[in-house]
Amino acid sequence: MSDLSASYRWLDDDGAAFGAPGLEPRWTSSRKDAVATAYAASSRVWFTISHGTLNEIYYPTIDRPQTRDMELLFTDGATFLHEEKRDFEYDFSYIDPEAPAVRVKASDLNGRYTVTKEFISDPHHPVVLMNVKIAGDEAVLSRLKCYALLAPHLNGGGAGNSARSIEVAGQRALLCWKGGTSLALGVDCGFTRSSCGYVGSSDGFQDLSTDMTMDWEFGQALNGNLAVMGEIDVARHREFTVAIALGDGHHAALAGMMQTLSTPYAIHAKRFIEQWHRSSVPEKLSAVATDGGRLMRISQNVILSHEDKTYPGAFIASASIPWGASKSDDDLGGYHLVWTRDMVQSATACLAIGRTDTARRALVYLACTQRPDGSFAQNFWIDGTPYWTGIQLDEVAFPIILAWRLWKLNGLGNFDVFPFVENAAAFLVRFAPVTQQERWEENPGYSPSTLAAVIAGLICAADIARAYAAPELASFLETYADWIEGNLDRWTTTTEGCLHPDVKYHYMRIRPPAKGEPFHNDWVQDGYIHIANRAPDEKYDFEAREVIDAGFLELVRYGIRRADDPLIIDSLKVVDKCLKIETPYGDSWRRYNHDGYGQRKDGGPFEHWGQGRAWPLLGGERAHYELAAGNDVDSFITAFEKFSSVGGMLPEQIWDHADLPSEGLFLGRSAGAAQPLVWAHSEYVKLLRSKSDGRVFDTISAVEDRYAKPAEERTFTSLIEVFQTTRQVTQMVAGLMLRIMDAKRFRVTYTFDDWATQATVESRTVGYPGSYADIGTTPQHSGKIIFTLYWPAEDRWLGRNHEVTLIPG
Numbered sequence: 001m002s003d004l005s006a007s008y009r010w011l012d013d014d015g016a017a018f019g020a021p022g023l024e025p026r027w028t029s030s031r032k033d034a035v036a037t038a039y040a041a042s043s044r045v046w047f048t049i050s051h052g053t054l055n056e057i058y059y060p061t062i063d064r065p066q067t068r069d070m071e072l073l074f075t076d077g078a079t080f081l082h083e084e085k086r087d088f089e090y091d092f093s094y095i096d097p098e099a100p101a102v103r104v105k106a107s108d109l110n111g112r113y114t115v116t117k118e119f120i121s122d123p124h125h126p127v128v129l130m131n132v133k134i135a136g137d138e139a140v141l142s143r144l145k146c147y148a149l150l151a152p153h154l155n156g157g158g159a160g161n162s163a164r165s166i167e168v169a170g171q172r173a174l175l176c177w178k179g180g181t182s183l184a185l186g187v188d189c190g191f192t193r194s195s196c197g198y199v200g201s202s203d204g205f206q207d208l209s210t211d212m213t214m215d216w217e218f219g220q221a222l223n224g225n226l227a228v229m230g231e232i233d234v235a236r237h238r239e240f241t242v243a244i245a246l247g248d249g250h251h252a253a254l255a256g257m258m259q260t261l262s263t264p265y266a267i268h269a270k271r272f273i274e275q276w277h278r279s280s281v282p283e284k285l286s287a288v289a290t291d292g293g294r295l296m297r298i299s300q301n302v303i304l305s306h307e308d309k310t311y312p313g314a315f316i317a318s319a320s321i322p323w324g325a326s327k328s329d330d331d332l333g334g335y336h337l338v339w340t341r342d343m344v345q346s347a348t349a350c351l352a353i354g355r356t357d358t359a360r361r362a363l364v365y366l367a368c369t370q371r372p373d374g375s376f377a378q379n380f381w382i383d384g385t386p387y388w389t390g391i392q393l394d395e396v397a398f399p400i401i402l403a404w405r406l407w408k409l410n411g412l413g414n415f416d417v418f419p420f421v422e423n424a425a426a427f428l429v430r431f432a433p434v435t436q437q438e439r440w441e442e443n444p445g446y447s448p449s450t451l452a453a454v455i456a457g458l459i460c461a462a463d464i465a466r467a468y469a470a471p472e473l474a475s476f477l478e479t480y481a482d483w484i485e486g487n488l489d490r491w492t493t494t495t496e497g498c499l500h501p502d503v504k505y506h507y508m509r510i511r512p513p514a515k516g517e518p519f520h521n522d523w524v525q526d527g528y529i530h531i532a533n534r535a536p537d538e539k540y541d542f543e544a545r546e547v548i549d550a551g552f553l554e555l556v557r558y559g560i561r562r563a564d565d566p567l568i569i570d571s572l573k574v575v576d577k578c579l580k581i582e583t584p585y586g587d588s589w590r591r592y593n594h595d596g597y598g599q600r601k602d603g604g605p606f607e608h609w610g611q612g613r614a615w616p617l618l619g620g621e622r623a624h625y626e627l628a629a630g631n632d633v634d635s636f637i638t639a640f641e642k643f644s645s646v647g648g649m650l651p652e653q654i655w656d657h658a659d660l661p662s663e664g665l666f667l668g669r670s671a672g673a674a675q676p677l678v679w680a681h682s683e684y685v686k687l688l689r690s691k692s693d694g695r696v697f698d699t700i701s702a703v704e705d706r707y708a709k710p711a712e713e714r715t716f717t718s719l720i721e722v723f724q725t726t727r728q729v730t731q732m733v734a735g736l737m738l739r740i741m742d743a744k745r746f747r748v749t750y751t752f753d754d755w756a757t758q759a760t761v762e763s764r765t766v767g768y769p770g771s772y773a774d775i776g777t778t779p780q781h782s783g784k785i786i787f788t789l790y791w792p793a794e795d796r797w798l799g800r801n802h803e804v805t806l807i808p809g
Helices: 204-211 250-261 265-276 281-289 294-307 342-352 356-369 391-409 419-433 448-467 470-492 555-556 566-577 614-626 635-645 678-695 703-705
Strands: 006-012 038-041 046-050 055-058 066-073 080-085 090-096 102-108 113-121 127-136 145-152 161-168 171-179 181-187 193-198 221-226 226-233 239-247 528-530 541-543 579-582 587-589 722-725 731-733 737-742 747-751 759-762 771-776 786-792 802-805
Touching: 066 113, 080 204, 113 265, 127 265, 145 171, 145 204, 145 265, 161 193, 161 226, 161 250, 171 193, 171 226, 181 226, 181 250, 181 678, 193 204, 204 226, 221 226, 226 703, 239 250, 281 294, 281 678, 294 342, 294 635, 294 678, 294 747, 342 356, 342 391, 342 678, 356 391, 391 419, 391 448, 419 448, 419 470, 448 470, 448 555, 448 703, 470 722, 555 614, 566 579, 566 587, 579 703, 587 614, 587 635, 614 635, 614 678, 635 678, 722 802, 737 786, 747 771, 759 771
Parallel strands: 193 221, 722 737, 731 802
Antiparallel strands: 006 161, 038 046, 046 055, 055 066, 066 080, 066 145, 090 102, 102 113, 113 127, 127 239, 145 226, 161 171, 161 221, 171 181, 181 239, 193 226, 528 541, 579 587, 737 771, 747 759, 747 786, 786 802
């Protein structure tokens, strides 16, 4: 309470001033809050709207959900109590097509009055504004009272919040806090009464629901799951503006609220819209849309709105909470975090609409979060604090690709990208080809989608290295990428497919690591993968050949494989048989068969297990392949537009089964997962750019020039096998060169004849990736290469021999 000042007073239960805490928590509950289904955003604060109810607010300095379930309640004190969620019909629209300023018109089901709300934020402060206009039958309005009910979820959770009624500058308001974060709730006309209570026990809704009048005025509620409520006298104020302000401490929140309310709402709205008009949408992209560019404009605003304003360049995955109605405080992370993969998708979409400066901010932000070993956390808070700890190689490769794109566009400014790129490439060399997790955050092994990003990232890094006068490093990275590309099909395919009767040879979702390889799971049978999120009574472990996703399409997207590659074409037959869903709005695809991440089969929310559903963004990935294959993609563009909500929000998943009206689920409409998913909006934007250009926007010329050509036209051949102490090969084809690699300089001593003779090779250092030594073989060699290692800087021998059996080519 160190920032209390004389500028405002605590109010006790009777409205009088008091100076010390009085009430203690009586009871708390695990409130289940509603998930957002529509969205509006500003340059300072993100928030979501569902059925006219303000659901979530995000404060830029910490980017965690700050409050959920803010709604208005209406009563005449005698005959009715109306809750926004249940007792109105809604009309949703944007105030201006170029700005994420939302208007919601709610009508009493009996036609007696209407409530028109507009949502924006102060363009310069972390304050959400809700302007309310009420019209209707004067006999009703003269008796009508309005109550603003808010359940604070500060610092990511509902537990441990505190609140007090206060008086500031002569007006009654409400102040909530948790830790160092404060929230102020006020209205320009001032609340006539206010109360702070515990959800389900002493909150304002419990009060009103008993006799339709406000009988309780609790001055404070401490350390619990709370709801605060303020009364607005509609008989005197038919138009008013509610402000929700956030700050690091009481004074910051209260000052922000009062300063914002001191400016008329109309001026804020005008300024808000004018500023968003500066972000004009490229007309050439709107021209190839099939809805006149509406979703294009919304998608751009969604992407830009998900960049934090306190940590510029930090793009979160979504401002929504998947299945928020069933969430507790157990997991504070999720989509409110920065995920490098999603963030690079957002930044690349910014490049697609010509926002080079925005993409550069993202790259520089990532450079500031890069770990000393060159990697990036699986995800992290916007201040760079890691959350989950998995190693995902594509999330290390994607920043390199973004750096290359900006470099080719001369968009790096004064940012020296080379150390950043070299360090990330070194991490890929040390860990690839085996990833601890692929892009669906779950399984280790050899993933086609992950390796597509790794190959592309290494070639981009090599291109940059050569331009930065590091030709040896460039050649080394190219050779390593060539080795992965040359073994890609062997590592990631099955020749014993069982999913399609006519296709035995196809890509798999992932091949698990063999025993002795990195991230091998000793608890799972060799050759099997463990699929999480499945129902308790369902099978969890499957042969790798039994599971497919369409991640191999990334090989075509980046230019590693041609669209007419027979293996790609045959694998798509399996994908369509196993994953394709037809809906009234267009085709969509599930992530992979046996997926458990999604709405349950009975329509219930995903809670630890469920049934994976179709993802609209995967239709975009398929569309990019079809464009590369020379096919029309208008139907895919239209599907994106039809899958979006009334507010233009693209869902992470759609309901892909027969209608289930009892659960509010309809074929082809949003399920309970994230909405909006920024990745989906980015994919749509890039699809429009690709359609406009007549070429896949994500294709990397340096990669395409190297790989996407017939074998006889290639200018290189991969003739190495790679050995690392973390991934030890035990056999190789005679005639290849054994490349031994380590982070430090070493010496290798080897023999072909069981030590009757021996030779020694000193390693060569290539910067951050470390050192390597080559042992050449000929097709005539047989038997084994036996070798050991010595590190001169440490005067240390390996202490054992390694053996690699040579097999005929």
